[in-house]
Amino acid sequence: MFLRNPFTKALFDARRSLLGWALAVTAVGSMYAAFWPSVQSPEMQQALAAYPKGVLEAFNYDDLTSAAGYLGSSVYGLLVPLLIVVFSVGAGTRAIAGDEEAGTLDLLLAHPVGRVRLAVQRYAALLVALAVIVTLLCLAMLALRGPAQFDGVTAGELAAITLQLLLFGGFFGALAFAVGAATGRKGLTLGISAGVAVLAYLANGVIPQVDGLAWAREVSPFHWYLGGDPLVNGVQLAGPLLLIATTSALLATGTWALTRRDVAT
Amino acid sequence: MADLAISTEKLVKTYGRNRGLAGLDLAVDTGEVYGFLGPNGAGKSTTIRLLLDLIRPTSGRVTVLGADPRRGGVALRRRIGYLAGDFVVDGRQTGQELLGYLANLRGGVPRRRIAELADRLDLDLSRKIKGLSKGNRQKIGVVQAFMHSPELLILDEPTSGLDPFLQQQFVAMVRAARAAGQTVFMSSHVMSEVQQTADRVGIIRDGRLLTVERVEELRERAVRRVEIHFAEPVPLAEFSALPGVSDATVDGSTLRCRLDGRADALVKAAARHTVVGLLSEEPDLEELFFSYYSTGEADRVSA
Numbered sequence: 224m225f226l227r228n229p230f231t232k233a234l235f236d237a238r239r240s241l242l243g244w245a246l247a248v249t250a251v252g253s254m255y256a257a258f259w260p261s262v263q264s265p266e267m268q269q270a271l272a273a274y275p276k277g278v279l280e281a282f283n284y285d286d287l288t289s290a291a292g293y294l295g296s297s298v299y300g301l302l303v304p305l306l307i308v309v310f311s312v313g314a315g316t317r318a319i320a321g322d323e324e325a326g327t328l329d330l331l332l333a334h335p336v337g338r339v340r341l342a343v344q345r346y347a348a349l350l351v352a353l354a355v356i357v358t359l360l361c362l363a364m365l366a367l368r369g370p371a372q373f374d375g376v377t378a379g380e381l382a383a384i385t386l387q388l389l390l391f392g393g394f395f396g397a398l399a400f401a402v403g404a405a406t407g408r409k410g411l412t413l414g415i416s417a418g419v420a421v422l423a424y425l426a427n428g429v430i431p432q433v434d435g436l437a438w439a440r441e442v443s444p445f446h447w448y449l450g451g452d453p454l455v456n457g458v459q460l461a462g463p464l465l466l467i468a469t470t471s472a473l474l475a476t477g478t479w480a481l482t483r484r485d486v487a488t
Numbered sequence: 489m490a491d492l493a494i495s496t497e498k499l500v501k502t503y504g505r506n507r508g509l510a511g512l513d514l515a516v517d518t519g520e521v522y523g524f525l526g527p528n529g530a531g532k533s534t535t536i537r538l539l540l541d542l543i544r545p546t547s548g549r550v551t552v553l554g555a556d557p558r559r560g561g562v563a564l565r566r567r568i569g570y571l572a573g574d575f576v577v578d579g580r581q582t583g584q585e586l587l588g589y590l591a592n593l594r595g596g597v598p599r600r601r602i603a604e605l606a607d608r609l610d611l612d613l614s615r616k617i618k619g620l621s622k623g624n625r626q627k628i629g630v631v632q633a634f635m636h637s638p639e640l641l642i643l644d645e646p647t648s649g650l651d652p653f654l655q656q657q658f659v660a661m662v663r664a665a666r667a668a669g670q671t672v673f674m675s676s677h678v679m680s681e682v683q684q685t686a687d688r689v690g691i692i693r694d695g696r697l698l699t700v701e702r703v704e705e706l707r708e709r710a711v712r713r714v715e716i717h718f719a720e721p722v723p724l725a726e727f728s729a730l731p732g733v734s735d736a737t738v739d740g741s742t743l744r745c746r747l748d749g750r751a752d753a754l755v756k757a758a759a760r761h762t763v764v765g766l767l768s769e770e771p772d773l774e775e776l777f778f779s780y781y782s783t784g785e786a787d788r789v790s791a
């Protein structure tokens with residue numbers, strides 16, 4: 224049943240690691256969310272107020288006085304997106320370049336499987352895996368709303384950030400996928416993707432603090448994901464559209480390059 | 489062109505500054521078994537990967553089953569079975585799972601057919617592939633290439649890692665494929681691996697085809713060792729000057745010699761005495777090819 228085509232096969236092969244990732248991301252997110260009642264205490268608020276604003280901004284800690292602000296900063300602002308980037312880059316790299324360097328892509332492409340079809344199905348599997356992870360995290364947040372006292376955040380707002388987190392992961396997955404599909408080299412793909420992720424992170428919180436570089440935030444996928452506060456204002460327009468547009472461009476370019484080049488043994 | 493399963497014209501493939509193929513002209517008839525021989529680095533795997541559209545030619549033309557491999561795409565590969573020179577698959581699955589998946593990619597293969605092939609090669613499909621020996625992994629490769637009974641089998645060093653018994657099984661499978669009208673194109677380093685099944689062999693060296701020979705004709709031309717036991721001692725002189733005979737020695741009533749070409753003169757000469765026993769070993773075609781493997785010969789032939 225799971226061995227029907229490259230899409231289901233990819234999901235089937237990733238089943239164990241997917242379970243691990245989903246649990247890890249959910250656990251990390253839940254832990255942060257569970258701290259909210261203690262962060263709310265006056266002593267904690269005073270302590271945080273003592274930090275220089277720049278340091279807090281660098282960590283995406285913009286507003287720690289409201290529940291939405293806290294969740295946006297701690298749960299959805301730092302560790303979870305970083306974990307999502309690591310997962311997506313790993314899965315995107317494995318999809319073509321990893322398979323190719325292992326020497327196993329050869330056999331598949333000698334079968335009646337077109338390169339475009341393979342690319343589409345492999346990326347679709349990545350997206351589905353990502354959806355499983357962010358959905359599980361979202362369900363955990365919904366369940367914790369009462370116990371951790373952030374009822375103020377609505378289900379719709381959680382769904383909004385979940386969708387944007389999915390698009391954000393999809394972008395980095397597409398980046399690694401495209402570089403891997405174009406070059407077939409795993410190390411290079413990981414290097415480039417990690418480099419872009421670090422730059423994107425710095426461009427969101429650190430670089431804009433320099434005079435005259437405020438615009439850097441506008442080109443950061445981190446900003447496209449968190450900008451406009453989806454936890455307060457619901458699904459945004461510009462950020463998600465930019466994520467979708469860049470993702471599509473990366474996928475199209477990577478797949479095109481794959482159809483034109485030699486497959487390595 | 490309809491009767492050619494594979495044809496290439498002036499096929500060139502360069503890898504950066506490395507030569508892969510330097511103008512290969514190949515013609516494989518539909519329904520024949522074609523042995524593709526050459527030393528390491530000659531360009532066998534390069535040719536095969538070009539036929540499957542895994543890599544693209546630098547220049548020249550390739551036609552497989554009447555289609556260009558790139559344009560023929562999926563529809564063309566449905567009609568081909570391929571075994572790579574270094575058959576590697578993800579080891580975290582069983583043979584059954586892998587073959588089931590590959591069969592699905594081909595639109596389904598009867599379970600019975602897979603089981604029958606596995607049986608024939610004495611292959612346990614229920615074990616995880618990473619736990620299998622090299623030979624057993626190779627068997628999985630052989631099964632996946634044959635299982636859908638493709639019109640064209642393209643096999644890169646198919647018997648590497650197989651023991652002599654399994655090599656015989658493989659020979660039987662190739663013969664069955666030929667009898668069923670399938671075309672087989674297989675590469676090897678050595679003649680002995682293909683001479684049992686091949687109709688023709690092509691020799692490739694330095695990215696060029698040096699010669700193509702019918703195996704049957706090679707056999708006729710080949711030098712073989714012959715031993716004849718007579719009822720009583722025979723004079724050496726009667727045999728040593730016969731056409732095709734060389735290195736003749738007589739040891740009591742036994743004649744030993746090398747025979748080049750037809751056996752007619754030797755047999756007629758022997759028939760004047762009482763022949764007790766006659767031994768003629770399968771000709772060693774290998775010798776013919778060693779000459780092609782060395783540089784000097786290559787120049788002579790291509791000139």
Ligand SMILES: Nc1ncnc2c1ncn2[C@@H]1O[C@H](COP(=O)(O)OP(=O)(O)OP(=O)(O)O)[C@@H](O)[C@H]1O
Binds near residue numbers: 532
């Ligand atoms: N990916 C590659 N990059 C650079 N050079 C390559 C590549 N693949 C093959 N070559 C070169 O092309 C030539 C032909 O190689 P090929 O693998 O086709 O030989 P072969 O006949 O299959 O050899 P073997 O019997 O060792 O398998 C060799 O000189 C090899 O170095």
Ligand SMILES: [Mg+2]
Binds near residue numbers: 532533534573644
């Ligand atoms: Mg080879």
